[in-house]
């Protein structure tokens with residue numbers, strides 16, 4: 001029996017993993033895919049070690065076209081759910097795309113290395129999730145190694161991130177002495193007898209939350225210690241609230257070890273129980289239900305082709321309503337242009353039947369030859385509307401850019417114009433000298449920019465690094481005078497003509513505020 005659109009939509013869970021490099025994102029993802037038996041994986045999970053997931057057609061497409069789509073979107077089925085994992089690249093590839101990916105998910109999984117705690121990149125990504133109010137599930141990883149005290153980790157989580165936490169389970173020992181976890185949610189102990197065979201056994205607890213009768217784990221003082229800590233958590237900790245999880249105000253915390261596959265399955269099952277299916281999405285003046293028949297979606301990422309032999313790109317669409325059918329006609333809401341999503345815009349995947357089932361929550365990739373911009377809405381049928389604009393993020397690093405060859409000014413400006421519109425990079429201009437300054441959240445954005453300017457617009461650029469800056473927009477622009485601009489507080493205009501100060505550092509920001517208390521500064525996301 002085929003499922004109704006509503007049943008299909010309700011079975012979707014779409015999330016991104018946020019973590020600092022090396023916390024274990026790849027390892028956890030691999031385990032999750034193994035549980036599900038990946039049905040569609042966008043290339044490899046980082047293409048390392050086993051290469052288990054390197055076999056899909058995605059790789060062939062990558063090879064043929066030289067497009068790096070590696071692990072952008074992965075999909076698997078588990079227990080009646082269809083799970084979409086969206087990759088958020090690590091520090092070298094960190095870019096605005098990473099942030100925008102978080103606009104396309106309904107929940108996030110945050111991985112923390114138990115020895116390291118909250119790291120900078122996790123914090124950045126976490127803030128974007130908070131802004132969206134999406135549920136965040138925390139996996140504290142590497143319990144098979146000696147890490148920091150669990151209570152200390154929780155405290156840091158709440159303090160640094162400003163979110164309530166509720167440990168769904170609690171470690172019994174760690175490192176060489178790791179015995180397992182006390183599972184508060186299922187009232188059982190997940191016993192990790194043996195690190196080699198990667199098998200855990202479950203011991204059900206009685207009503208008092210203790211093991212009835214004899215069990216070898218009871219001989220360990222670590223068990224007693226865990227019971228004590230559980231008591232403390234029950235009395236002094238937060239209580240679990242499904243409502244708060246849903247609103248992103250409380251994060252359920254799971255302790256485990258991705259590498260030894262400990263606690264991963266329980267994590268997955270509990271995640272699926274509490275994570276939301278695709279949510280309604282706001283348009284400029286209304287809300288679209290994910291189960292609405294007419295197809296709609298928005299583009300959250302455009303992957304540039306780094307191979308000079310091919311100019312095409314891939315536009316990633318998050319489906320927000322209806323069902324995708326190969327060859328269907330859609331309207332690009334921004335321009336009103338009608339398009340058929342067929343040959344010219346081919347779905348990037350390995351399995352036709354799967355693709356034909358793509359519904360709200362799923363991600364499709366369209367070949368793009370320059371039609372799409374980030375944030376574009378596509379809709380089927382006559383009803384033309386646009387989803388809310390994607391936020392602009394406060395860039396952190398800047399370069400001054402100019403054309404190497406003055407004879408090629410035209411293509412230089414055309415390239416800049418298009419790449420800025422596409423959302424690949426942010427554009428600023430100094431007031432008098434009209435120097436062009438580009439801003440980004442990650443170095444890779446500059447590299448992609450330089451490469452594409454040369455290969456797609458035949459414009460060599462000179463980029464002069466001006467380092468990190470603190471960009472602040474101004475609420476009351478009328479109060480700003482040009483004389484406030486200095487090398488430490490450079491005044492520029494953004495692409496919309498809004499004034500922005502680029503401060504050298506925290507110190508100069510504060511100094512400026514002390515000097516000019518009437519100027520009201522704000523940052524974007």
Ligand code: G4P
Nearest residue numbers: 020021022023024025026027141142144145257258259260
């Ligand atoms: P990332 O995608 O977040 O960057 O992390 P990744 O999964 O690649 O994991 C980073 C390293 O941490 C890997 O080691 C991986 O095996 C290890 N790791 C992941 N989960 C666990 C865990 O639960 N326990 C332990 N002990 N290690 C874990 P690697 O790439 O082989 O590097 P190295 O550790 O050999 O230097």
